[in-house]
Amino acid sequence: MTMRTLAVMSLKGGSGKTTLSLNLAGAAQRDGGPIVLADADPQHSLSEALASRAPSAPYSCVPTALSKLFQFKQECQRQGARMLIIDTPPVLSADLSQAVNFSDLCVVVARPTILDLNAAVKSVRMVSRLNGRVALLLNQVPHARQGIETPLVRNAIGALHAAGIPTSDVIIRSRAAYQYAASRGCSVLEAGGDPAAEDEMLSLWRHLQERMQEQPALGVG
Incomplete structure (x- = not known):
């Protein structure tokens, strides 16, 4: 069976990259098979959050560095x-370029703010230059009002499309369930209690x- 590799990226801190990595592992384990989280962010927030997990947990988290990624x-x-x-560090480096080459898909994470979007555009263009496959994901997005996205979100999507960068078909809303689950060292699918977040x-x-x-x-998408 071929192992797939997913790199979660953001050149700006606070985008929710680490929390997203944790929740993607929780979703991936539903399909069976060993799932490994590589905590390559020097802060190792992901490893610290999962330190209390039992050895029999459905996925494992190992602290590492981008420079060791090939052997890992x-x-x-x-x-x-x-x-x-x-889970990659929020810095542009030669090692980050290697992570792109090692991955089947790079998920660039951004909140719908100008600073996040500027960093996201740089990330997407870097991945594209390296002929990597990339998906841009809007994260921590305010809830729509009566089915209509807020001006902040509409403007963010419009700015990305104007730059030639379409967003993912799915956006992740700002939900307390994600922070609650992360504080317990698990994904929303394991914590339960919020069907909307799970779906x-x-x-x-x-x-x-x-x-x-x-x-x-390969390319943007």
Whole structure:
């Protein structure tokens, strides 16, 4: 069985990249097989959040560094992992470029704010220059009002489209459930209690699976 690799990226801190990595692992484990989270952010927030998990947890989290990613990925393959999710650091570097080359898909995470969007555009263009497959995900998005997105969200989507960067088919809303689950060292799918958040994350996971399986169709999307 071929191991898939997903890199979660943002060149700006506070985008929710680490929380998203955790929740994607929770969604991925629903499909079975060993899931590995590579905590390559030097702050190792993900490892700290999951430190109390039992060894029998449905996915494992290992602190590492982007410079060690090649060997790390090989070891995961030898161990029979089905999915590797990399939480990358918020810095532009040669090692980050290698992470793009090692991944089947790069998920660039951005909140709908001008600072996040500027960083996201840089990330997407970097991945595209390296011929990597990329999906831009709007995260921590305010809830729509009577089915209509807020001006903040509409303007963000419009700015991205004007830059030639379409957003993912799924957006992640700002929900307390994500922070609550992370504080317990688990995903919203494990914590339960918020069906909307669970459906949202499963929908995102299905979308990303489809993107990873595209042939070869590299570029923005």
